[in-house]
Amino acid sequence: MNAPLLEIRNLVKHYPHVKAVNGVDFCLQSGTCFGLLGPNGAGKTTTVEILEGIHTATSGEILYKGEAVGNRFRNEAGIMFQSTALQDFITVHETLVMFAQLYPQNTDLDELIRRCNLTDYLEQDNRELSGGQRQRLLLAIALVNDPDIIFLDEPTTGLDPQARRNFWDLIEAIKSEGKTILLTTHYMDEAYTLCDEIAIMDHGKIIAQGTPKKLLAAHFNDAILQIPESDIPNPDSLPFELQNIKGIIEITTNDVNHTINELIARNISLSHLQVRSRNLDDLFIELTGKALRA
Amino acid sequence: MFLKRFFALLNARNKEFLRDRASTSWNILMPVLIVSGLAVTFTSDFSDQYKVGIFSDKNSVSQQTNAITDFLKTEYIEFVDITDIENAKTKIQRHQLDMLIDTTTKQYWINDESPNGYLVEKILHSGGTHGLQKQTLSGKKIRYVDWVIPGILSMNMMFSALFGVGYVIVRYRKNGMLKRLKATPVTALEYLSVQIVSRLLLIMAITIFVFYGTNLFIGYAMHGSHLNLFLIFALGAINMISLSLIVAARITSEETAGGLLNLISWPMMFLSGVWFSLEGTNPIVQNVAEFFPLTHVTAAARSIMIDGAGLADVSYHIIILGAQSIVFLLIGAWTFRWE
Numbered sequence: 001m002n003a004p005l006l007e008i009r010n011l012v013k014h015y016p017h018v019k020a021v022n023g024v025d026f027c028l029q030s031g032t033c034f035g036l037l038g039p040n041g042a043g044k045t046t047t048v049e050i051l052e053g054i055h056t057a058t059s060g061e062i063l064y065k066g067e068a069v070g071n072r073f074r075n076e077a078g079i080m081f082q083s084t085a086l087q088d089f090i091t092v093h094e095t096l097v098m099f100a101q102l103y104p105q106n107t108d109l110d111e112l113i114r115r116c117n118l119t120d121y122l123e124q125d126n127r128e129l130s131g132g133q134r135q136r137l138l139l140a141i142a143l144v145n146d147p148d149i150i151f152l153d154e155p156t157t158g159l160d161p162q163a164r165r166n167f168w169d170l171i172e173a174i175k176s177e178g179k180t181i182l183l184t185t186h187y188m189d190e191a192y193t194l195c196d197e198i199a200i201m202d203h204g205k206i207i208a209q210g211t212p213k214k215l216l217a218a219h220f221n222d223a224i225l226q227i228p229e230s231d232i233p234n235p236d237s238l239p240f241e242l243q244n245i246k247g248i249i250e251i252t253t254n255d256v257n258h259t260i261n262e263l264i265a266r267n268i269s270l271s272h273l274q275v276r277s278r279n280l281d282d283l284f285i286e287l288t289g290k291a292l293r294a
Numbered sequence: 295m296f297l298k299r300f301f302a303l304l305n306a307r308n309k310e311f312l313r314d315r316a317s318t319s320w321n322i323l324m325p326v327l328i329v330s331g332l333a334v335t336f337t338s339d340f341s342d343q344y345k346v347g348i349f350s351d352k353n354s355v356s357q358q359t360n361a362i363t364d365f366l367k368t369e370y371i372e373f374v375d376i377t378d379i380e381n382a383k384t385k386i387q388r389h390q391l392d393m394l395i396d397t398t399t400k401q402y403w404i405n406d407e408s409p410n411g412y413l414v415e416k417i418l419h420s421g422g423t424h425g426l427q428k429q430t431l432s433g434k435k436i437r438y439v440d441w442v443i444p445g446i447l448s449m450n451m452m453f454s455a456l457f458g459v460g461y462v463i464v465r466y467r468k469n470g471m472l473k474r475l476k477a478t479p480v481t482a483l484e485y486l487s488v489q490i491v492s493r494l495l496l497i498m499a500i501t502i503f504v505f506y507g508t509n510l511f512i513g514y515a516m517h518g519s520h521l522n523l524f525l526i527f528a529l530g531a532i533n534m535i536s537l538s539l540i541v542a543a544r545i546t547s548e549e550t551a552g553g554l555l556n557l558i559s560w561p562m563m564f565l566s567g568v569w570f571s572l573e574g575t576n577p578i579v580q581n582v583a584e585f586f587p588l589t590h591v592t593a594a595a596r597s598i599m600i601d602g603a604g605l606a607d608v609s610y611h612i613i614i615l616g617a618q619s620i621v622f623l624l625i626g627a628w629t630f631r632w633e
Binding site for chain 2: 052053054071074075077079081083084085086087088089090094095097098099101102103104141
């Protein structure tokens with residue numbers, strides 16, 4: 001395996017009464033998308049902001065291309081914060097030009113504008129952008145210096161489903177160019193779709209790490225059957241582990257065939273039956289004990 | 295690379311200010327309105343009272359003639375005790391006093407270009423032999439608007455510097471703009487330099503515009519060098535921008551910043567000699583005023599405009615403004631935080 005592009009060793013950040021990050025280690029390989037997941041307060045934003053140079057670590061080591069992070073990293077990193085105000089009374093084009101001039105090297109601005117679908121809004125004041133346009137501009141700003149590594153902090157939060165899908169396409173396109181991405185997100189489907197590797201944080205530590213498929217395989221070998229409550233006259237009589245979630249009975253089972261046969265034997269209608277595999281939402285709750293957006 | 299980043303940020307900041315029409319208009323309109331209001335108010339003769347300065351001691355009072363004693367009882371003349379005879383002569387030259395009587399040397403002074411001086415002299419003569427020897431001085435009338443304009447320009451500069459830099463930095467810190475810039479190669483020194491230069495350019499442009507614009511229809515007394523006045527205003531602007539950097543160094547709340555900026559600006563506005571002379575006020579007030587940059591900008595600008603002073607004449611104010619600027623800048627840069 002090649003040397004990692006970014007290597008984090010025993011990262012610690014302590015505030016007077018809080019251990020926000022408590023010994024975090026992980027590596028980002030070139031050309032991969034690494035997802036950092038965790039409930040609010042898990043320490044993922046603090047971790048990412050230490051990597052971005054916004055905060056200073058209490059202790060630990062961060063190596064970029066084998067060297068301690070410094071000016072080189074600052075010049076070669078692209079950063080998209082979850083929420084960033086842009087200068088008022090400045091157009092989209094002027095904003096991009098301004099950020100481009102802050103770096104020693106730039107990507108082709110016309111190509112960047114086209115790729116981020118900003119062509120129609122170039123002369124628009126930053127204040128007048130919609131949520132989706134604004135996120136695309138923030139992504140363009142993060143890419144303006146042709147970065148080798150890109151930090152995306154909850155980039156699709158607040159976007160409608162269509163804008164979110166469009167944004168995913170943009171990120172996939174960036175990935176296909178061999179760029180390295182560190183993504184934090186609350187959306188498990190986003191992490192599953194975009195990330196080659198994920199790490200789940202809680203209480204300042206990484207509690208699970210690996211590819212999404214391997215993590216799911218390691219933690220689950222069962223499936224969930226979902227049947228409307230109205231189709232099961234007497235659920236308490238069933239010999240299964242089950243939960244009633246808003247009128248839907250969920251049966252967790254290691255043997256789907258056996259469970260379905262049991263249901264048929266009890267004359268339970270299967271016309272509304274749905275079978276689903278475990279997903280990252282389940283894994284997240286399993287590991288952290290918390291709802292995703294808690 | 296420093297210059298490239300510097301001009302990129304400067305360009306964006308200037309555009310932001312100039313396109314913010316409400317802010318730009320207010321920065322220009324406020325001093326114009328104040329100056330115009332004062333010009334209209336104080337050029338009309340709302341009082342027919344004359345003002346006579348009396349310099350005397352116990353001996354001379356007992357020896358003064360009946361004519362002088364009667365004169366001192368004249369109604370509609372305000373008699374003012376004088377302690378500094380040379381300062382009083384200057385006021386005669388500026389038409390701020392209509393007559394000055396020195397009973398110790400038995401002399402009186404009037405400005406031979408002052409109609410009020412002529413009339414007060416007639417009143418003095420009407421009482422009979424007074425035994426005073428006439429002395430004349432000359433000099434153009436200094437209106438209140440001439441006296442107050444250096445202070446108003448300085449005050450406008452103060453508000454623009456304090457709120458235009460301090461408040462804006464705090465707003466950018468609060469909404470995350472500074473955090474975004476911190477994630478770029480831009481250094482704190484570059485960012486603060488841009489704020490200083492951008493606001494300095496805007497303040498000087500507005501000050502020049504207001505000065506020459508209102509001068510067209512008011513016509514100020516301007517006996518000194520325009521370049522010297524420009525330099526004093528530039529130094530004053532740098533000083534007060536630097537002061538605002540201290541306020542903005544760490545605060546994250548616009549409300550706190552606004553309160554602190556008001557706490558700094560309001561005492562300066564009233565206790566720096568902008569509206570009235572601090573002569574004769576409580577010594578504590580005068581001592582406190584010495585620490586205010588606005589006091590020194592106003593005094594130096596007033597000396598240049600009214601007295602025709604050179605930079606050497608106002609070197610005391612220049613040294614204080616310069617020293618304060620360096621201290622403010624160092625503290626502001628040292629304590630600055632992006633977040």
